[in-house]
Amino acid sequence: DARVTQTPRHKVTEMGQEVTMRCQPILGHNTVFWYRQTMMQGLELLAYFRNRAPLDDSGMPKDRFSAEMPDATLATLKIQPSEPRDSAVYFCASGLELGHHTQYFGPGTRLTVL
Amino acid sequence: KQEVTQIPAALSVPEGENLVLNCSFTDSAIYNLQWFRQDPGKGLTSLLLIQSSQREQTSGRLNASLDKSSGRSTLYIAASQPGDSATYLCAALYYGNNRLAFGKGNQVVVIP
Numbered sequence: 001d002a003r004v005t006q007t008p009r010h011k012v013t014e015m016g017q018e019v020t021m022r023c024q025p026i027l028g029h030n031t032v033f034w035y036r037q038t039m040m041q042g043l044e045l046l047a048y049f050r051n052r053a054p055l056d057d058s059g060m061p062k063d064r065f066s067a068e069m070p071d072a073t074l075a076t077l078k079i080q081p082s083e084p085r086d087s088a089v090y091f092c093a094s095g096l097e098l099g100h101h102t103q104y105f106g107p108g109t110r111l112t113v114l
Numbered sequence: 115k116q117e118v119t120q121i122p123a124a125l126s127v128p129e130g131e132n133l134v135l136n137c138s139f140t141d142s143a144i145y146n147l148q149w150f151r152q153d154p155g156k157g158l159t160s161l162l163l164i165q166s167s168q169r170e171q172t173s174g175r176l177n178a179s180l181d182k183s184s185g186r187s188t189l190y191i192a193a194s195q196p197g198d199s200a201t202y203l204c205a206a207l208y209y210g211n212n213r214l215a216f217g218k219g220n221q222v223v224v225i226p
Contacts, residue, residue, distance in 0.1 A: 042218040043216040045213045045214070048212050048213065056212045056213060093157075093158075102160035104160070108156070
C-alpha cells in the first residue's frame with residue numbers, strides 16, 4: 001500500500017530556530033506539493049514540484065521558507081528562522097500529472113513555534 | 115479571484131439520513147473538481163474527481179455532481195453512518211493554474 005510519508009509528525013521549537021520537514025513521495029509520482037493548513041486560512045499551497053523542478057512557490061514566504069527536492073524520493077521544506085505565526089500543520093502530497101489525477105496526501109507535520 | 119466556498123462550516127445529521135454537501139466556485143473555467151475527506155489529525159483522502167466534461171461521479175454511497183454554469187458541486191452521501199463523520203473539502207483546478215483552490219470544508223458529525 002503506497003503512501004506518502006512525512007517526518008517528523010510533530011515538532012515543537014522556539015522562535016528563531018531552524019525547522020526542516022521531510023517528505024517521501026509515492027514512488028513513480030512526478031508531482032510533489034507542500035501545503036500549510038490553519039484554522040483561519042484553511043489549506044494553502046506553498047510549493048509545487050514537477051519532475052523535481054520547482055514550478056510554483058509563489059505561496060511561500062521567500063525570506064524564511066525554502067523547498068527542495070534533492071532526489072526523487074525526498075522533498076524538504078525548511079523554515080529559517082521560524083516564527084510563532086508559522087505554527088500550522090504542513091502537508092506534503094504527491095501525484096501524477098495534475099490535470100487528470102488526484103493528489104495523495106501524507107499525514108502532516110504539526111509544527112508549534114513558541 | 116478564483117475562490118471556493120463551502121457552507122455551512124459544520125453540520126450534524128442523524129445516522130441513516132442522506133448527507134448533502136455544497137461547494138461553490140467563482141470561475142466556471144475549471145479543469146476539474148475534487149472532493150476530499152479529512153479525519154482529525156490526518157491528511158486528506160481523495161473521494162471523487164470530476165473532470166470538467168463530466169456531470170457526476172459515483173463511488174459506492176457517494177455521488178458528486180458538477181454544474182459549471184452555476185458554479186456548483188454537490189457531494190451526496192446516502193444513508194449516512196457514524197464512520198462518515200469527518201471534514202469534507204472540495205477543491206477546484208482552474209485552467210492555467212498549477213494549484214488546487216480549496217474550500218475550508220464542511221465538518222460533518224453523524225449522530226448514532
